[in-house]
Amino acid sequence: MAEVSDEVLNLMASHPWDESIPRLTRYAFRKMRKLFWQGILGGPAPSGIEAKDIVHISIEKILNGDRAWDPRSQENLFKHLISVIDSEVSHLIDGWENRHFFREAVLSGRPNSDGKTAEFWDNVSCPNSGPEEIVLAREQERLSEDFFWKFYEFIADAPLLQTILERLAEGIEKRADIAESMGIKAKEFDNLKKQLQRRLKSFQEIKNGEANNDKA
Incomplete structure (x- = not known):
């Protein structure tokens, strides 16, 4: 300890x-x-x-x-x-x-x-799901969470965008509910969402570039 x-x-x-x-x-x-x-x-x-x-x-x-x-x-x-x-x-x-x-x-x-x-x-779970399938399912979940939190770190310069990701991680998905929980108006949330989508596209391009370099 x-x-x-x-x-x-x-x-x-x-x-x-x-x-x-x-x-x-x-x-x-x-x-x-x-x-x-x-x-x-x-x-x-x-x-x-x-x-x-x-x-x-x-x-x-x-x-x-x-x-x-x-x-x-x-x-x-x-x-x-x-x-x-x-x-x-x-x-x-x-x-x-x-x-x-x-x-x-x-x-x-x-x-x-x-x-x-x-x-x-x-x-x-399905009786045909053996240890291999269970391991693959857990690995997929781990990779999804890993991608999520790496993107979270990627937008560390935008705390409001990080907050939206946090709300999504908590299971809050409705536009109005996220906006209310953040204390912002729906129109402001829509603008933040567009920013988040642009940042996600940039992040995916970077990740794809890294993956291609690894294969080269």
């Missing part, structure tokens, strides 16, 4: 948690609902752990030094917490309890919340 510096403790104390915790919770919830928990897509995680618990665990691990945060190399605490949340979710999904237990409701085919009987294979 690494010793937590006074600098980190002071930055953590002054961080706007009232704003960050709801956003981090939405991000964790969105991530968790895309995964299979005890045999159910988006089902309950082991030991009843919820998105809010993942967020609190992640914050606590930074505070007690289990997950070191260096503000000099990673100034953005929000982004660092996102990476910790990703690790915590991966740890849970790969844990023994999640991999070896199915929920009783899935195994028994009891009626689910909409009154329909849940058959076993309606709730778990």
